Amino acid sequence: MNIDGCRRYNFGKESRRQNRTIMLLGATGSGKSTLINGLINYIVGVEWEDDFRFKLVDEDQSRSQAESQTSEVTVYKINHQEGFKTPFSLTIIATPGFGDTRGIRRDIEITEQIRNLFSAKRGVSEINAVCFVVPASSARLTATQKYVFDSVLSIFGKDVAENIQVLVTFADGQRPPVLEAIKASGVPCPKTKDGLPVHFKFNNSALFAQNQSGGEEKKGGFDQMFWQMGAERMKRFFVALDKITTISLTMTKEVLRERKQLEISIEYLQTQVKVGLAKLEAIRETTEQLRLHEAEKSRNKELNKRTVQEVIDQLNDEYQRLQDEVKEIMERSVKCLNRLGEIALRPNPLSTPNYIDLLIEREKAETKPGWKQRVEHLMEVRGQAELMAKISRGENLL
Structure with missing residues (x-):
């Protein structure tokens, strides 16, 4: 991909299956990189018992959590293959985290990178879901988090509102406090009957956990439980994604x-x-x-x-x-x-x-x-x- 500030990776041979495109946006440290790794492992059918895991995004351990692990807008095209758990190909657009320690100029650069991707002839012209990735525990939005939400929303056209999805990371079985914060901030997105954002919960803590029993760890312990729970949540998300109408990015451009x-x-x-x-x-x-x-x-x-x-x-x-x-x-x-x-x-x-x-x-x-x-x-x-x-x-x- 010859687009300034963007890179592209293709997984597998081109498929004739329908493609779904999602864009992951959020603040630095919200868990986007781990979520992407969780998505790919689910799609290709990795099971808890397997002695391998796939890693699309390799977090740079030398970087602070306050600094985005991703420097470019990255497009991952996962072409459908026999045995996949999803009936479609998937394009994931991963953006650098807004609001990191490099400041406002870096955020302006990210917006420019997104503009380049959407405007280029061989870039991205349509989308199914614009996904806000947010940690579950945020009971209220800080000035920085509100800035991140508003910065992201200001990039898109009004016709994208119904395609906005909330992906909650580090989630347990309880209602995530961040939902009330998002509701209070007025983020335009589909709502549940009680007025909260339609959302999908994820917890990828067991993604790279040791799955071989040893010591006092019993087979089928907490990690396996979290893995199975994660697989169910992934399935729910992809079933919903398959029903979302594809929207052109003409107005956003x-x-x-x-x-x-x-x-x-x-x-x-x-x-x-x-x-x-x-x-x-x-x-x-x-x-x-x-x-x-x-x-x-x-x-x-x-x-x-x-x-x-x-x-x-x-x-x-x-x-x-x-x-x-x-x-x-x-x-x-x-x-x-x-x-x-x-x-x-x-x-x-x-x-x-x-x-x-x-x-x-x-x-x-x-x-x-x-x-x-x-x-x-x-x-x-x-x-x-x-x-x-x-x-x-x-x-x-x-």
């Missing part, structure tokens, strides 16, 4: 195009506003110089006065042209914002100054390694967000 156009416009506006303010200052200084000359009556001073006036006129012309250009870009940006409001599941959280302030305060409070640099990046993004807010309100920038 438009969301990503509009976002990209808006980002380019805002960055350019920032530069032009600085240039415009510098010209205003030059006009002020030159006008002050002209005022000082007004008291002089000599011919030379009169000549200087005309020269200074010519400079002011030239600066005013340049400033007017700049104003016209800024106005045109602002109008284009307003169209982007309005269109995104119509088609995107959520606004980009990085377009809201107050939202960014919460992330800045969190960084200052936690003071994790590299926090000062991350705050600097957030402040840069905040400047763009303030500019976007002014555009939304129709304020003059110059």
Whole structure:
């Protein structure tokens, strides 16, 4: 796959069976990598008694849990073969974790990688399920987790809402507390009768457990029980997946195009506003110089006065042209914002100054390694967000 920031792996020979495509998204440390390994072992029919396991994703043990184990958007195409436990081929799109210690710039890179994958000629054009991977124990969403949810939702078109699925990791037999947190956050997704998100629970703790009896461990112990429970949950998920309608990513591609156009416009506006303010200052200084000359009556001073006036006129012309250009870009940006409001599941959280302030305060409070640099990046993004807010309100920038 020759797509910037993306890689692809094919498992088995191309099959004529129907293909299902799922995308796994979530915060760093949510258990996506282990879940993918669990999915592949179930699909190919690995049993508890087998003395082997498959591992599609090899977690880098040298990396901190606070840093995503995946650096690129990775596409795994698992072509159906005789003996599989699923009646279809499966494409898994695994994304790097949002909200890791590398900060906001890394999250922007991930969004760009996803845009590349969806926009490329040989990329991904349709999907069955957009899966949020969340740990069961999160009783409420932290500022970072809410940011992750909103960041992901802002990438997709509104027509994806019914294809959003919640995959709960590290789950036991109880109702996962995270469901109430997701409900409170207003994530658009299919709901149960009691208003909670339709969800699938997973616990892959026994995936790589020792299955040979030894010592005091009895055959058929807790690990085997968790394995069997996991297999049942996998089956439930894949049965449901087979019934989900495939949806085109056309609207999502438009969301990503509009976002990209808006980002380019805002960055350019920032530069032009600085240039415009510098010209205003030059006009002020030159006008002050002209005022000082007004008291002089000599011919030379009169000549200087005309020269200074010519400079002011030239600066005013340049400033007017700049104003016209800024106005045109602002109008284009307003169209982007309005269109995104119509088609995107959520606004980009990085377009809201107050939202960014919460992330800045969190960084200052936690003071994790590299926090000062991350705050600097957030402040840069905040400047763009303030500019976007002014555009939304129709304020003059110059």
